[in-house]
Amino acid sequence: MWARFTAVTGLVLAGVLALPGVAMAKPKDLDIPVGTWLAARTHPAVQLTSVSYTADVAVPTPVANLEAIRGLTQQGVAAVQSGKISSDENSIYRWVVQQMAKEPGRYFSPGAPERVVEATAGGLCTGWWVTPDGYMVTAAHCVGQEESELAQTFATQALTKINEKDAADLVASLGDIASDDEIVRTAAKIFQVWNADNIKIRNVQSSLSLLQSLPGGGVDKTAKAVPIELVAKGTVYPGKDVAILKANGQNNLPTVPLGQDSDVRVGDTLYISGFPGTVTQTSIFNIESKLDPAFTEGPYNASRQTPEGVPYIQTQAPSYPGNSGGPVFSKDGNVIGILVGGLIQQDGGSTEGESFVLPVSIVREKLNEKNIKSAESVTTKAYNEALDLFFKNHYSDALPKFREVQALQPNHPYVAKYITDSQQAITAGKDESSSSILPWVLWGGGGLLVLFVLGTLGAVLRGKRRSKVPPSSFPPVPYGAQPGYLPPGQGQYGHPAQHGQPYGVPQQQPYPQRPPYPLPAAPEDTRAVRPQSPYGTPQQKPGPGANTRIAGLEAELEQLRRNMGQRPPDQH
Numbered sequence: 001m002w003a004r005f006t007a008v009t010g011l012v013l014a015g016v017l018a019l020p021g022v023a024m025a026k027p028k029d030l031d032i033p034v035g036t037w038l039a040a041r042t043h044p045a046v047q048l049t050s051v052s053y054t055a056d057v058a059v060p061t062p063v064a065n066l067e068a069i070r071g072l073t074q075q076g077v078a079a080v081q082s083g084k085i086s087s088d089e090n091s092i093y094r095w096v097v098q099q100m101a102k103e104p105g106r107y108f109s110p111g112a113p114e115r116v117v118e119a120t121a122g123g124l125c126t127g128w129w130v131t132p133d134g135y136m137v138t139a140a141h142c143v144g145q146e147e148s149e150l151a152q153t154f155a156t157q158a159l160t161k162i163n164e165k166d167a168a169d170l171v172a173s174l175g176d177i178a179s180d181d182e183i184v185r186t187a188a189k190i191f192q193v194w195n196a197d198n199i200k201i202r203n204v205q206s207s208l209s210l211l212q213s214l215p216g217g218g219v220d221k222t223a224k225a226v227p228i229e230l231v232a233k234g235t236v237y238p239g240k241d242v243a244i245l246k247a248n249g250q251n252n253l254p255t256v257p258l259g260q261d262s263d264v265r266v267g268d269t270l271y272i273s274g275f276p277g278t279v280t281q282t283s284i285f286n287i288e289s290k291l292d293p294a295f296t297e298g299p300y301n302a303s304r305q306t307p308e309g310v311p312y313i314q315t316q317a318p319s320y321p322g323n324s325g326g327p328v329f330s331k332d333g334n335v336i337g338i339l340v341g342g343l344i345q346q347d348g349g350s351t352e353g354e355s356f357v358l359p360v361s362i363v364r365e366k367l368n369e370k371n372i373k374s375a376e377s378v379t380t381k382a383y384n385e386a387l388d389l390f391f392k393n394h395y396s397d398a399l400p401k402f403r404e405v406q407a408l409q410p411n412h413p414y415v416a417k418y419i420t421d422s423q424q425a426i427t428a429g430k431d432e433s434s435s436s437i438l439p440w441v442l443w444g445g446g447g448l449l450v451l452f453v454l455g456t457l458g459a460v461l462r463g464k465r466r467s468k469v470p471p472s473s474f475p476p477v478p479y480g481a482q483p484g485y486l487p488p489g490q491g492q493y494g495h496p497a498q499h500g501q502p503y504g505v506p507q508q509q510p511y512p513q514r515p516p517y518p519l520p521a522a523p524e525d526t527r528a529v530r531p532q533s534p535y536g537t538p539q540q541k542p543g544p545g546a547n548t549r550i551a552g553l554e555a556e557l558e559q560l561r562r563n564m565g566q567r568p569p570d571q572h
Contacts, residue, residue: 119158132377134250138325155196259334274326
C-alpha cells in the first residue's frame with residue numbers, strides 16, 4: 001500500500017514542480033545582460049593582492065661634472081649665436097637643463113656622503129580563488145620583482161624627498177630663475193633618473209598578503225591584510241607569467257571555474273575582472289570602493305605567440321595597472337585566461353586593443369605541477385543558486401539560500417547586501433517566488449489534477465482496507481456519498497474528517513473494517529439525489545468491484561468541484 005502511495009505522490013509532486021514559475025531558473029533564461037550575470041557570480045572570488053618590500057635604500061650625493069657642464073654651456077652660446085635659442089638667460093639655462101635630462105650620468109658623478117633611508121615599497125594586483133581551501137592564481141610579476149625592477153620601484157616610491165632636494169639644489173645653482181616652472185620640472189626629471197640609476201638596496205624583506213574586508217558579511221570601511229604564501233611561480237611576461245598562492249586556515253571560499261582554451265575564439269567577447277590602480281591608488285575613493293573589483297569587456301582580437309612559443313590572447317577589453325593577475329572569462333562564466341599586461345600610455349591607461357591574456361592551459365599546467373585541483377565550493381554553489389532565484393524575482397526562495405551562504409562564509413563581501421535587497425523587494429510586493437503563487441496554482445487547473453490523483457488514491461486504499469463485518473457496525477451513509485466522506489460542511493471542503501492524515505489516506509479506525517459494497521440504504525428522509533457526472537458516465541447502482549470504485553470516484557470529484565466553486569478566490 002505504502003509503495004503505491006509513494007509512487008503516486010511522487011508523480012503528483014513531479015507535476016507540481018513542473019508547473020511554470022517553480023522550476024529552478026537557468027542562467028541563459030535570466031533576462032539580464034551576460035556581463036551583469038558574470039560580475040555577480042565571479043566578483044566574490046576576485047581578491048586584491050599586495051606585495052610589500054622593506055629595505056635600506058642608499059644613493060650617493062650627485063657631484064657635478066664641471067668639464068661636461070662647461071662644454072654644454074659653450075654649445076648653448078653657439079646655439080644663441082646661430083639663432084636656435086633666444087639670448088635671454090632663462091632661455092639659455094632652460095636649454096642647458098633640457099640637455100642634462102637627456103643624459104644625466106654624463107653631467108653628474110656619484111660622490112659622498114651616501115644618503116640612506118629605511119624605505120618601504122610595493123604594489124597592488126589581482127588574484128582569484130581556485131579552491132575552497134585557499135589556493136589562488138595571479139600573475140608572476142605580481143608576487144616578486146627582479147632586482148632591476150625593484151630598484152625602479154624603490155626609486156619611484158622611496159626617493160621622492162631626495163629627488164626633490166637634489167632638483168632644488170640644481171635650480172638654486174643656476175641663479176635667480178627658480179620662478180621658471182619648466183626648469184623646475186626638468187630638474188626633477190634629471191634626478192629621478194640619476195638616483196634610480198645609482199640606487200643601492202640592502203636587507204630586502206618581502207611579504208605577500210590579501211586586502212579583505214573585516215568579518216561581518218559585507219564590505220565595510222576597514223580592511224585587514226591576510227598573509228599568503230608563494231607556492232609556484234613562472235617567468236614574467238612575455239614568459240609564462242602565472243603564480244600560485246596559498247592562504248592557510250581557509251575553507252568554503254568562493255571560487256571561479258576553469259574553462260578550456262577552446263572555449264573562446266577570435267570575435268568572442270571576453271570579460272576581465274580586477275582592481276585598477278586608477279582606483280586603488282587614489283585618495284578620491286574610500287576603502288569600500290577600492291575593495292570592489294571593476295568589470296570590463298571587449299572582443300577577442302587575435303591569437304599571438306612569443307618567439308619562445310608562449311601563447312597569448314590579444315583583446316580590446318580595457319585593462320590598467322593593478323588589473324594584472326585578474327581572471328578573464330568567457331560568456332559562460334569559465335576562466336579562459338589570466339590578464340598579464342598591455343602597452344601602457346603615459347597617463348596610465350592601456351593602449352586600445354593591446355591587453356594580453358595568458359591562456360588558461362598555462363594556468364592548468366602550473367596547477368598540475370603542484371597537484372592542485374580546482375574545485376567549486378559549497379559556498380559558490382549555494383550563492384549561484386541564490387543569484388539565479390534573485391534575478392528571476394524569486395526573492396522569498398533566494399533569501400534562505402543567501403543566509404546559507406552567509407553562514408558558510410561570514411566574510412563573503414556581497415551576500416549581506418543581497419539579503420537586504422531581497423527583504424526590501426519582498427516588502428515592496430515584487431516577490432514572484434513559487435511559494436507565493438503555489439496556492440493559486442493548486443486551486444486552478446493544476447490543483448484539480450492533484451486533487452483528482454489524490455482522490456483516486458484514497459478510493460483505492462479504502463477498497464483495500466474493507467473486510468466483511470456486519471453493516472450495523474457503521475452509522476448510516478447518505479445515498480450517493482462514498483464511505484469515509486462527510487456531507488458538505490462536516491469535513492474540510494467536503495474532504496473526509498481525518499484529523500491530520502494526508503488527504504486521500506483513510507484514517508485507522510478502532511472498530512472493524514467496513515464491509516464490501518453494497519451498503520444498506522439510508523432511511524428515506526436522508527436520501528439525496530446523486531449528482532449527474534460531468535463526463536456523461538451512465539449512473540450505476542453501488543456494486544462490488546471496479547464499477548463501484550468508479551462510481552465512488554465520480555461522486556468525490558463532483559463534491560470537490562462544488563466546494564471549489566464555493567471557495568472565495570482570496571482564500572488559500
